[in-house]
Amino acid sequence: MIFQQVINGLTLGTTYSLLALGYSMIFGVLSFINFAHGDIAMVGAYVAWYCFVGLRRGFIPSCLLAMLACAVLGVTMEKVGYMPIRRAPRLAAVIASLGFSFILATGVQVIWGTQPQQMPPVIDAVTYRVLGVTFNSIQMGVVVLSIVIMGLLQLLIHRTKVGMALRATAIDRDTAGLMGININNIISFTFALGSVLAAISGIMVAVYYGALYPSMGGVIGTKGFTAVVLGGAGSIPGAMVGGILMGLIESLAGTFMPSEVRDAVAFLVLILVLLIKPSGLFGREMVKE
Amino acid sequence: MLEIKDLDVNYGKIAAVKGMNLEVGPNEIVALIGNNGAGKTTTLKTISGLIVPRSGSIHFNGHRIDRLPVHLIASLGIVHVPEGRKIFGKLTVYENLMIGAYLQKDRAKIQGNLDRVLSLFPILKQRLRQHGGTLSGGEQQMLAIGRALMAEPKLLLLDEPSLGLAPLVVEKIVETIVSIAKSGIPILLVEQNAKMALEISSRGYVIETGEIVLSGSSRELLESDRVRKAYLGVA
Numbered sequence: 001m002i003f004q005q006v007i008n009g010l011t012l013g014t015t016y017s018l019l020a021l022g023y024s025m026i027f028g029v030l031s032f033i034n035f036a037h038g039d040i041a042m043v044g045a046y047v048a049w050y051c052f053v054g055l056r057r058g059f060i061p062s063c064l065l066a067m068l069a070c071a072v073l074g075v076t077m078e079k080v081g082y083m084p085i086r087r088a089p090r091l092a093a094v095i096a097s098l099g100f101s102f103i104l105a106t107g108v109q110v111i112w113g114t115q116p117q118q119m120p121p122v123i124d125a126v127t128y129r130v131l132g133v134t135f136n137s138i139q140m141g142v143v144v145l146s147i148v149i150m151g152l153l154q155l156l157i158h159r160t161k162v163g164m165a166l167r168a169t170a171i172d173r174d175t176a177g178l179m180g181i182n183i184n185n186i187i188s189f190t191f192a193l194g195s196v197l198a199a200i201s202g203i204m205v206a207v208y209y210g211a212l213y214p215s216m217g218g219v220i221g222t223k224g225f226t227a228v229v230l231g232g233a234g235s236i237p238g239a240m241v242g243g244i245l246m247g248l249i250e251s252l253a254g255t256f257m258p259s260e261v262r263d264a265v266a267f268l269v270l271i272l273v274l275l276i277k278p279s280g281l282f283g284r285e286m287v288k289e
Numbered sequence: 290m291l292e293i294k295d296l297d298v299n300y301g302k303i304a305a306v307k308g309m310n311l312e313v314g315p316n317e318i319v320a321l322i323g324n325n326g327a328g329k330t331t332t333l334k335t336i337s338g339l340i341v342p343r344s345g346s347i348h349f350n351g352h353r354i355d356r357l358p359v360h361l362i363a364s365l366g367i368v369h370v371p372e373g374r375k376i377f378g379k380l381t382v383y384e385n386l387m388i389g390a391y392l393q394k395d396r397a398k399i400q401g402n403l404d405r406v407l408s409l410f411p412i413l414k415q416r417l418r419q420h421g422g423t424l425s426g427g428e429q430q431m432l433a434i435g436r437a438l439m440a441e442p443k444l445l446l447l448d449e450p451s452l453g454l455a456p457l458v459v460e461k462i463v464e465t466i467v468s469i470a471k472s473g474i475p476i477l478l479v480e481q482n483a484k485m486a487l488e489i490s491s492r493g494y495v496i497e498t499g500e501i502v503l504s505g506s507s508r509e510l511l512e513s514d515r516v517r518k519a520y521l522g523v524a
């Protein structure tokens with residue numbers, strides 16, 4: 001029973017990790033939490049669903065299109081909304097992001113309706129039973145793919161020139177500029193990358209539950225954001241570990257509590273972390289900044 | 290080379306630089322001296338594009354640069370070593386040097402510059418894998434200058450390179466500055482240590498509350514009553 005929940009938690013958790021990475025990278029370069037990030041994931045799920053079900057395209061092309069759409073959306077959001085207020089107090093950016101969150105959720109409701117949509121199975125899921133624990137090929141795909149993506153991201157950030165520029169920009173934007181780094185390009189790149197990861201995360205959640213709905217951005221966004229606080233804001237490994245922990249906590253809590261309370265667990269974790277260790281497991285303290 | 294004309298810089302309503310005229314020619318060290326809050330850092334930040342001036346102009350090698358973004362000014366070869374060194378603390382020493390070479394494309398040249406910087410500051414060689422933030426103040430200043438040299442500067446802006454360093458380290462930095470200038474890179478040197486700055490420069494400017502109040506050859510400045518009283522502590 002417990003092992004079963006661990007498997008489920010791991011699956012959910014890796015999708016939260018992908019989402020948390022975007023929150024954390026954006027926080028790293030611009031020092032604010034982009035509350036529209038969860039809604040980008042939701043838009044990604046919708047675009048993929050629409051191409052796959054509505055336009056009857058293949059699943060992989062549908063995902064690629066959703067990733068592209070989210071990248072464009074994320075970069076546009078930054079250019080239109082966040083760039084003009086880059087030197088303003090960070091609360092202004094937080095409020096702008098709440099505005100974007102509202103716009104995206106409403107926009108999707110206008111286009112595709114307020115009712116949940118069904119995500120048909122993308123593959124014929126094979127179910128495995130090992131030592132009394134069941135898991136299927138979708139769960140395995142989610143976990144393996146997430147881990148591969150996170151590995152690639154680590155390589156990108158630590159082994160490439162653009163990754164080095166990204167880290168330098170996160171540490172000290174002005175001095176990075178003095179090195180000849182085009183800060184605007186790095187920030188756009190961060191939003192594009194974060195949004196692609198969000199799209200993948202949103203699609204995975206929709207496939208896993210077989211459903212998508214306009215307010216899912218807020219629901220998974222809260223978990224991704226809590227994962228960041230748990231792991232430590234601005235820390236890439238923190239976001240990965242935080243996401244997986246969130247998935248596990250949520251899944252185990254679901255075993256002992258009625259399932260309606262499950263989504264509230266994220267808030268409980270959030271409050272506890274902020275009370276006990278505001279800097280999270282790996283990162284810097286966010287509330288002060 | 291560098292030509293600043295009638296430059297005004299404000300922070301909101303506060304004027305930090307007023308009507309400044311300043312030039313740096315090829316092959317010279319030019320000193321800009323003044324007390325705390327005089328406007329020295331503001332001047333350098335305006336040259337490198339971190340601050341946009343209110344009025345006036347800055348030309349560098351025929352380009353007008355006072356409205357260009359920071360990274361384009363850097364790409365013209367103006368390299369700014371900021372006040373407080375601004376080492377990337379969580380990047381390794383090696384990465385700090387390589388990020389100095391961010392705009393350089395030729396790998397062989399980058400390697401050559403790295404070898405030169407490491408022979409100039411051998412201590413950095415033992416620290417390459419360490420985080421920049423773990424270095425001592427003197428080592429960080431060496432790293433900041435080394436990082437700047439990796440960019441193959443055509444003009445070097447140094448903001449208080451001697452600040453907070455032990456006398457022996459200051460000596461080493463001063464030697465390095467002189468040898469960089471000898472290699473043909475002009476330097477605009479900002480210092481509160483007026484004696485040191487005027488001893489190694491050919492010309493100097495004195496700035497007080499945003500205005501250039503005195504300028505001339507460094508030898509004349511060292512001997513002028515005004516500089517001796519206000520900056521060299523001679524009664």
Ligand SMILES: Nc1ncnc2c1ncn2[C@@H]1O[C@H](COP(=O)(O)OP(=O)(O)OP(=O)(O)O)[C@@H](O)[C@H]1O
Nearest residue numbers: 300303305323324325326327328329330331332481
């Ligand atoms: N970001 C800022 N906002 C408002 N005022 C500023 C800002 N930075 C500097 N100033 C003011 O502008 C004036 C010039 O400051 P600047 O840093 O250029 O002086 P400085 O000559 O470099 O001094 P120091 O030797 O202490 O480094 C000072 O009065 C300072 O208080």
Ligand SMILES: [Mg+2]
Nearest residue numbers: 329330331372
């Ligand atoms: Mg200063």
